[in-house]
Amino acid sequence: MEPQARLLSAILFHKHRQVEVALNRSVLAWKEIERSRKRSPGISNSAETAHSHAVQVCEIVAVCKTKDDDQDSKETMKSQKKAKQHSHLYPHAFTVSYIRRTRQHQWRCGDVTFHSANQGLCEQWIHVINEQLSLLTNRPKSLLVYINPYGGKRHGRRIYEQKVAPLFRRACILADVIVTERANHARDHLKTEANLDKYDGVVCVGGDGMFSEILHGLVTRTQTDNRVDQNQPDAELVPCSLHIGIIPAGSTDCICFATVGTNDPVTSALHIIVGDSQPMDVCSVHHNDIFLRYSVSLLGYGFYGDILTDSERKRWLGPARYDLSGVKTFLSHNYYEGSISFLPAENNKGDPRDKLQCRSGCRICQPKPSSKDTQWEISEEKEKSDKDGMGGWSVIRGKFIAINAASMSCACPRSPRGLSPSAHLADGTTDLILVRKCSRLNFLRHLLQHTNKEDQFDHSFVEVHRVRKFRFQPRQHELDSLEDLSDSPKKTGFSPICSAQTTCNYSTSHSSWTSDGEILPHAAIQVSVHGQLIRLFARGIEEQQQCVLEDPCTLWALEPSTYQSVD
Numbered sequence: 359m360e361p362q363a364r365l366l367s368a369i370l371f372h373k374h375r376q377v378e379v380a381l382n383r384s385v386l387a388w389k390e391i392e393r394s395r396k397r398s399p400g401i402s403n404s405a406e407t408a409h410s411h412a413v414q415v416c417e418i419v420a421v422c423k424t425k426d427d428d429q430d431s432k433e434t435m436k437s438q439k440k441a442k443q444h445s446h447l448y449p450h451a452f453t454v455s456y457i458r459r460t461r462q463h464q465w466r467c468g469d470v471t472f473h474s475a476n477q478g479l480c481e482q483w484i485h486v487i488n489e490q491l492s493l494l495t496n497r498p499k500s501l502l503v504y505i506n507p508y509g510g511k512r513h514g515r516r517i518y519e520q521k522v523a524p525l526f527r528r529a530c531i532l533a534d535v536i537v538t539e540r541a542n543h544a545r546d547h548l549k550t551e552a553n554l555d556k557y558d559g560v561v562c563v564g565g566d567g568m569f570s571e572i573l574h575g576l577v578t579r580t581q582t583d584n585r586v587d588q589n590q591p592d593a594e595l596v597p598c599s600l601h602i603g604i605i606p607a608g609s610t611d612c613i614c615f616a617t618v619g620t621n622d623p624v625t626s627a628l629h630i631i632v633g634d635s636q637p638m639d640v641c642s643v644h645h646n647d648i649f650l651r652y653s654v655s656l657l658g659y660g661f662y663g664d665i666l667t668d669s670e671r672k673r674w675l676g677p678a679r680y681d682l683s684g685v686k687t688f689l690s691h692n693y694y695e696g697s698i699s700f701l702p703a704e705n706n707k708g709d710p711r712d713k714l715q716c717r718s719g720c721r722i723c724q725p726k727p728s729s730k731d732t733q734w735e736i737s738e739e740k741e742k743s744d745k746d747g748m749g750g751w752s753v754i755r756g757k758f759i760a761i762n763a764a765s766m767s768c769a770c771p772r773s774p775r776g777l778s779p780s781a782h783l784a785d786g787t788t789d790l791i792l793v794r795k796c797s798r799l800n801f802l803r804h805l806l807q808h809t810n811k812e813d814q815f816d817h818s819f820v821e822v823h824r825v826r827k828f829r830f831q832p833r834q835h836e837l838d839s840l841e842d843l844s845d846s847p848k849k850t851g852f853s854p855i856c857s858a859q860t861t862c863n864y865s866t867s868h869s870s871w872t873s874d875g876e877i878l879p880h881a882a883i884q885v886s887v888h889g890q891l892i893r894l895f896a897r898g899i900e901e902q903q904q905c906v907l908e909d910p911c912t913l914w915a916l917e918p919s920t921y922q923s924v925d
């Protein structure tokens with residue numbers, strides 16, 4: 359990497375020690391002077407060595423003048439005297455708040471305070487750093503925040519006020535906050551009322567259900583503004599211009615976990631502040647050419663549909679409702695008959711079993727070619743001609759315990775690799791997982807493999823396909839006879855230990871689809887994936903510590919620029 363010119367450098371004080379501080383367009387670095395002279399510096403190519411530190415400018419949250427009360431407030435009794443003397447000698451200070459990576463994808467806001475005898479120098483540093491931050495145009499300045507006070511353990515409001523709002527204030531982000539008063543309040547407000555021109559993004563504080571409200575509000579508003587008819591399953595939807603941020607405060611929070619790597623409100627707030635951008639696929643779901651819903655994580659029929667249906671009645675239990683309904687549904691061991699037709703993804707989209715996990719900067723999820731791109735047009739054309747004669751579509755009939763479409767990994771704390779560990783966030787496909795009728799023991803093995811490192815697809819009764827579109831038709835809709843209307847739910851070899859939701863009537867011979875945790879009213883559905891329809895304030899899961907810093911040493915080796923000032 360070409361080293362960049364220094365914008366500023368100075369000798370300042372940090373924790374009573376003299377440090378040399380330097381700034382260029384991408385890095386702020388500081389190192390102790392005395393110690394590094396005494397010892398051989400031996401600075402490695404990392405963000406931080408024993409006495410040398412560096413922070414990327416794009417990961418600086420804010421810089422401000424340090425108030426007297428803040429100075430040395432964390433000093434121990436022993437060093438308080440020394441601190442007093444020091445602050446007398448160097449009474450001026452500024453504090454840089456920056457992103458600090460801790461364990462397992464968690465971010466925290468770290469502070470570093472630099473002292474000086476020279477007030478003008480401190481002001482110059484604040485000015486130049488702020489100038490650099492203002493060049494980062496992807497950062498949001500104004501946000502619309504919706505809080506679901508009843509999501510998860512009902513801590514949404516507190517989480518926002520205590521953990522998120524102070525960070526937004528520090529980063530000078532203006533936030534208009536709406537605490538929802540009913541289900542679909544946020545969706546309806548976004549659809550028709552909200553003045554979206556005022557904002558750079560919309561933030562939801564809640565779970566996947568709350569995210570789904572924001573998704574529906576924004577996508578529907580965008581289509582209405584652009585006169586796109588959502589009821590047309592083949593309509594080319596217009597991408598949303600506003601980014602969505604998620605502060606996890608729900609029960610599963612799978613969309614946050616799968617796009618950030620952790621469910622932590624502070625980490626999510628910091629991803630919002632730095633204006634991260636992660637495109638995401640959205641599935642549209644139709645029934646007989648009538649629009650039903652959008653979905654970004656799990657569309658599940660059978661096992662997960664039954665869990666969600668049952669768990670809605672136990673909402674008062676909070677997140678534990680899924681465990682109880684999960685056990686109950688597992689013991690019921692229902693299966694459902696129907697046929698699935700699907701249009702496979704192109705070969706360059708990889709395979710659900712290829713073990714190429716979607717990570718920050720994923721190659722497979724690079725932006726799709728513009729509609730002018732020839733390659734793209736060819737594949738669209740192929741699809742049209744295929745569709746006329748059902749060419750390219752595959753059909754599978756059978757008895758299924760679960761039919762799952764995972765448009766992303768669906769990783770969550772319950773299943774850290776997710777339902778489809780190699781699914782991609784923004785490749786324009788969904789992984790269709792078909793779990794056929796099998797013994798309880800085999801199904802249990804398959805389920806347990808979601809919680810460890812084994813391959814959950816390595817069973818004769820499980821198949822998985824990467825697809826662009828699919829349709830499902832439950833068996834009772836295929837056979838239009840009275841006999842079928844009285845058909846009871848199908849059970850495998852064992853008699854049910856728990857009768858679950860199944861009684862002998864027509865409706866219960868079907869399961870329901872769950873879409874991001876919400877229940878759909880129809881079993882027969884058509885699904886299309888719309889690649890990269892929305893953008894989140896996230897960057898995908900980082901590989902490890904992704905500090906793509908230039909060697910901080912290069913900062914010290916450079917000729918000073920016009921900005922240089924030394925104390």
Ligand SMILES: CCCCCCCCCCCCC/C=C/[C@@H](O)[C@H](COP(=O)(O)O)NC(=O)CCCCC
Nearest residue numbers: 565566567608609610611612680684773808874875
């Ligand atoms: C015997 C051990 C069995 C362990 C099975 C673990 C498999 C878990 C896979 C979970 C995939 C979850 C996909 C995400 C779905 C969410 O959108 C949805 C709603 O979330 P929220 O609004 O935040 O509550 N949550 C669920 O569908 C919960 C599924 C729980 C299944 C046990």
Ligand SMILES: Nc1ncnc2c1ncn2[C@@H]1O[C@H](COP(=O)(O)OP(=O)(O)O)[C@@H](O)[C@H]1O
Nearest residue numbers: 509510538539540541564565566567568608609
């Ligand atoms: N004020 C409210 N009162 C009741 N329900 C609400 C309110 N705000 C949002 N909801 C609904 O609550 C449901 C669950 O929300 P969510 O935040 O996903 O929590 P959880 O993860 O616990 O399911 C969603 O369907 C959402 O539409």
Ligand SMILES: [Ca+2]
Nearest residue numbers: 639765782787
């Ligand atoms: Ca996808």
